[in-house]
Amino acid sequence: xxxxxxxxxxxxxxxxxxxxxxxxxxxxxxxxxxxxxxxxxxxxxxxxxxxxxxxxxxxxxxxxxxxxxxxxxxxxxxxxxxxxxxxxxxxxxxxxxxxxxxxxxxxxxxxxxxxxxxxxxxxxxxxxxxxxxxxxxxxxxxxxxxxxxxxxxxxxxxxxxxxxxxxxxxxxxxxxxxxxxxxxxxxxxxxxxxxxxxxxxxxxxxxxxxxxxxxxxxxxxxxxxxxxxxxxxxxxxxxxxxxxxxxxxxxxxxxxxxxxxxxxxxxxxxxxxxxxxxxxxxxxxxxxxxxxxxxxxxxxxxxxxxxxxxxxxxxxxxxxxxxxxxxxxxxxxxxxxxxxxxxxxxxxxxxxxxxxxxxxxxxxxxxxxxxxxxxxxxxxxxxxxxxxxxxxxxxxxxxxxxxxxxxxxxxxxxxxxxxxxxxxxxxxxxxxxxxxxxxxxxxxxxxxxxxxxxxxxxxxxxxxxxxxxxxxxxxxxxxxxxxxxxxxxxxxxxxxxxxxxxxxxxxxxxxxxxxxxxxxxxxxxxxxxxxxxxxxxxxxxxxxxxxxxxxxxxxxxxxxxxxxxxxxxxxxxxxxxxxxxxxx
Numbered sequence: 001x002x003x004x005x006x007x008x009x010x011x012x013x014x015x016x017x018x019x020x021x022x023x024x025x026x027x028x029x030x031x032x033x034x035x036x037x038x039x040x041x042x043x044x045x046x047x048x049x050x051x052x053x054x055x056x057x058x059x060x061x062x063x064x065x066x067x068x069x070x071x072x073x074x075x076x077x078x079x080x081x082x083x084x085x086x087x088x089x090x091x092x093x094x095x096x097x098x099x100x101x102x103x104x105x106x107x108x109x110x111x112x113x114x115x116x117x118x119x120x121x122x123x124x125x126x127x128x129x130x131x132x133x134x135x136x137x138x139x140x141x142x143x144x145x146x147x148x149x150x151x152x153x154x155x156x157x158x159x160x161x162x163x164x165x166x167x168x169x170x171x172x173x174x175x176x177x178x179x180x181x182x183x184x185x186x187x188x189x190x191x192x193x194x195x196x197x198x199x200x201x202x203x204x205x206x207x208x209x210x211x212x213x214x215x216x217x218x219x220x221x222x223x224x225x226x227x228x229x230x231x232x233x234x235x236x237x238x239x240x241x242x243x244x245x246x247x248x249x250x251x252x253x254x255x256x257x258x259x260x261x262x263x264x265x266x267x268x269x270x271x272x273x274x275x276x277x278x279x280x281x282x283x284x285x286x287x288x289x290x291x292x293x294x295x296x297x298x299x300x301x302x303x304x305x306x307x308x309x310x311x312x313x314x315x316x317x318x319x320x321x322x323x324x325x326x327x328x329x330x331x332x333x334x335x336x337x338x339x340x341x342x343x344x345x346x347x348x349x350x351x352x353x354x355x356x357x358x359x360x361x362x363x364x365x366x367x368x369x370x371x372x373x374x375x376x377x378x379x380x381x382x383x384x385x386x387x388x389x390x391x392x393x394x395x396x397x398x399x400x401x402x403x404x405x406x407x408x409x410x411x412x413x414x415x416x417x418x419x420x421x422x423x424x425x426x427x428x429x430x431x432x433x434x435x436x437x438x439x440x441x442x443x444x445x446x447x448x449x450x451x452x453x454x455x456x457x458x459x460x461x462x463x464x465x466x467x468x469x470x471x472x473x474x475x476x477x478x479x480x481x482x483x484x485x486x487x488x489x490x491x492x493x494x495x496x497x498x499x500x501x502x503x504x505x506x507x508x509x510x511x512x513x514x515x516x517x518x519x520x521x522x523x524x525x526x527x528x529x530x531x532x533x534x535x536x537x538x539x540x541x542x543x544x545x546x547x548x549x550x551x552x553x554x555x556x557x558x559x560x561x562x563x564x565x566x567x568x569x570x571x572x573x574x575x576x577x578x579x580x581x582x583x584x
Contacts, residue, residue: 003090003174003206004030004053007067011048011230014060022048022061024230030174035200035207037221037238039214039253041456042426045230046210050176054091055083071173088119088170094196096179098163102151108135108162109147116169134165137202138195156320157188161195168199175200178210185319185483190527190539193219212456214257215486215529218242219536226250238533256461257486257531271346273477274308274331274364274445279340281326300326302501304340305569306479308445313471313478315488315509317524318498324481325369327498328447331479332366333357344445362392365438369450371430375422375437381408382418385437392441407436411466428459435466442474449481464491485528489513494575497521499547503569507576517578519550552580 011023023045030036038046052063053070055078068075071090073082095101102111112134113127122130128147135143138161151159160180167175177196181189197220200207209220217224217238224241226234226249234247245251281301286293301323308314316324329335331342333349342350349360365388368374375384385404389395395403405415411432422430431451438446448467452460464487471478482488488495488509495512497505497520505518516522523542530536542550551567559570559582567579 001072002029002031002069003071004028004208005067005069006049006053007065009049009052009065009068010063011045011052011057012062013058014062019062022230023052026227026230026232028225028232028235030206030208032173032206033204034223035209035221037209037211037217037224038227039211039217039224040227040233041212041458042428043229044227046227047178049227050093050178050208050210054087054093054176056093085119088115088172090172091174091176092167092170092172093176093178094160094163094167094180096182098156098159099151101163101166102159104151106150107147108149108151108154112147112162112166112169115166119170131165131169134168135162137168138162138165138199139191140165156184157192160184160188160192164192164195164199168203171203172205174206174208176208176210179212180209181211181213181216186485186524186529187319187527187541189216190529191541193529194539196220213529214242214253214457215531218530218533226253242532253457256457271310272307272343273310273345274306274479275341275343275346276304276306276327276331277341277343279304279306279327279330279342280338281323281330281335282338300501301330301337304498304501304503306331306496306503306506308477308479310444310477311471311475312494313480313492315480315482315492315495316498317482317485317488317495319483319524321500322498323501324498325449328366328449328479328481332364332447333360334366358392362441363443364445364447365441365443366447366449367431367434367438367451371427371434372422374434375430377422379421380418381413381420381422381425381433384422384433385440388437388441394441403440404436407440408433410470411436412462426459428455428463431455431459431463432466435463435470439470439474439476443476445477445479446471447479447481450483452482452484452487460487467491485524486531497524500544502579503577504567504579505577506569507573507578511573511576517552517572517576519547523547552578554580554582556582556584 007027008025009023010025012019012021026049040046051057053075055075065076070086073086109128109131112131116122116127116130132143132147135146140146140158140161154162181192184192193216211217221238224236224238225232228249233249241250245254279301280303282297282299285296285298304327316327318324326335330337337350341348344360382401382404385407386400389400405418408415408417413429413432452463455463468491470476480492492509494508496503499520505521516525519542526539554570556563561582563582563584567581569577570580571577
C-alpha cells in the first residue's frame with residue numbers, strides 16, 4: 001500500500017469575478033523510502049498539490065479528487081482532529097522560507113519541544129533534550145546555545161537546519177521539502193541537500209522534493225514529476241528524464257540549464273567605467289557583557305580593489321556575509337564607505353555632496369534582489385518605471401508615460417501592463433519592471449544584485465538573456481553580484497571572488513572555472529549542483545580554519561613582493577590574481 005496516493009486531484013481557488021484552476025487532474029503515488037521530485041515553474045501547482053494533501057489550503061480553495069490518501073487515511077473525509085494527528089506523524093513539511101514557519105516571539109528550543117509534546121506524551125525536560133539531539137543531528141554544533149536563540153538570531157542556512165530538526169521531531173513517514181534551498185548560497189544549498197538525503201536514509205522516510213531547480217532534482221531524487229500550468233507533463237525515473245525527455249516542456253527546462261552567451265564586445269584594456277580602490281566598510285556593533293555594554297567594529301569589507309571595464313560584465317561572487325552586496329551598495333554611494341575611492345570614468349565620487357552626485361545618479365543604476373520590496377505597491381507600473389524621469393526632471397508627463405510604456409515592451413511585457421500594480425505580477429515580471437526602471441535613464445553602469453536568485457530556471461534564462469541583450473544594445477558596464485555560479489559562468493567576462501570581506505581571487509571567467517587557485521574558490525565550484533544525476537557526488541565542506549591552512553604560499557622570488565604574515569593578492573597570470581602568503 002503506497003504512503004501517498006493521489007488520483008485526479010483538482011484544486012480551484014475562488015476569487016472575486018470567478019475561479020482559478022491551480023491543479024488540473026493530477027495523479028501520482030509514493031512508496032515508503034522512495035524519493036520523488038516535483039519540478040516546474042512558479043504557478044505550476046506543485047506546492048498547492050502537497051498543501052492539498054495535508055489540508056493546508058485556505059478556505060477559498062475547492063479540492064476534489066478520485067483518491068487523496070495519506071498513510072491509509074482518506075484526507076478529504078478525515079476529521080480535523082485526525083488531520084492534526086496526521087500532520088507531523090505521517091507527513092512533515094519543510095518550507096521555502098523558514099523565518100515564516102517559526103514564531104518570532106518564541107525560542108527555537110521552545111518551538112521544537114512543543115511540537116514534540118503535541119504528538120507524544122513526554123515531559124518538558126525530555127522534549128528539550130530531544131530537541132537538542134535533533135539540532136545536533138542536523139549538524140548544528142552549538143545546539144545547546146541555539147535552543148535559547150530566537151529565529152531572527154540565526155542565519156538562513158542555520159534556520160533551515162532548525163526547520164528540518166522540527167520536521168524530524170515528529171518522526172514522519174513522509175518528508176515534504178518545499179523549495180528548501182531557493183535563496184541559499186551555493187555552499188549552504190549543497191550542505192542542506194546533503195543533510196536532507198542523510199536524514200532521509202537515517203530515518204527511513206519517503207521524500208517529496210518540490211523545486212524549480214533541476215540541479216536540486218539531479219542531486220536528491222529517484223523519480224521526477226514535471227508540472228506545468230497545473231498539469232503533469234511527464235513522469236519517470238530521474239535518469240530517463242535527464243537523458244531522454246519526451247515532452248517539449250521538459251526539453252525546454254533542461255535546455256535552460258545549458259544556456260550559453262556570446263562574450264561581451266567591450267575592450268578589457270579600455271579605460272575603466274568603474275574602479276573601486278581600497279574600499280572598506282566597518283560597522284559599529286554593540287555587545288552586552290553582563291551589566292555593561294561594549295562597542296566594537298565589524299569589518300564587513302576590507303581593502304577591496306575591483307575594476308569594471310567599459311561594456312563588460314564583472315561578477316562578484318561569494319557566500320552571504322562575504323561583503324559582495326555591501327561592496328555594490330558602496331559603489332553606488334547607497335552605503336558610505338569607511339575608506340577607499342570610487343572612480344567613475346576616472347573621477348573620484350566617494351566624497352561628493354548629494355547635489356554633486358545627481359549627474360552620476362543618472363549614469364549609475366541598481367537592480368535589487370527582492371523586486372517586490374523594491375517596487376512601490378501604491379504606484380502603477382507606468383508610474384514606477386517613469387519615476388527616475390520625474391526625479392531628474394526629464395520630459396513632459398506625456399513623454400515620460402510614453403517612454404515608460406516603450407520600456408515595458410523593451411523588457412518583454414505588453415503595454416497593457418502599464419496600469420497594473422506590482423502585486424499583480426509574477427516574480428519574473430516584477431524583475432523585468434525593476435530592470436526597465438533602472439535602465440530608462442540609459443545609464444553607463446548597472447549594479448545587478450542577485451537579480452535572478454529566486455526565479456524559476458526558465459524565467460532566470462529569460463532575465464539573463466534580457467540583461468545580455470540590453471548590455472550589448474546600450475553599451476552597459478555591469479557589476480553582477482551573485483552566488484549562482486552557473487549563471488556567472490554563462491553570463492560574465494571576469495569573476496571576483498569575495499570571502500569574509502576581502503577579494504581572494506580574480507580572473508577571466510573561463511580561467512577561474514578551469515583553474516581555480518584559492519581553496520575557497522575551489523569549495524564554491526565544488527558545491528555547484530550537478531546538471532545530470534550521473535554526476536552527483538558526496539561533497540566535503542571546508543571550515544574557515546581549513547581554508548586558511550590551504551591558502552597558497554609563494555616566495556619573494558615568485559611574486560616580487562615583500563614577505564608578509566597576512567595574505568595579499570598576487571598576480572599569477574594576466575588578469576589572474578589570487579590571495580597568497582608571501583614568504584622569504
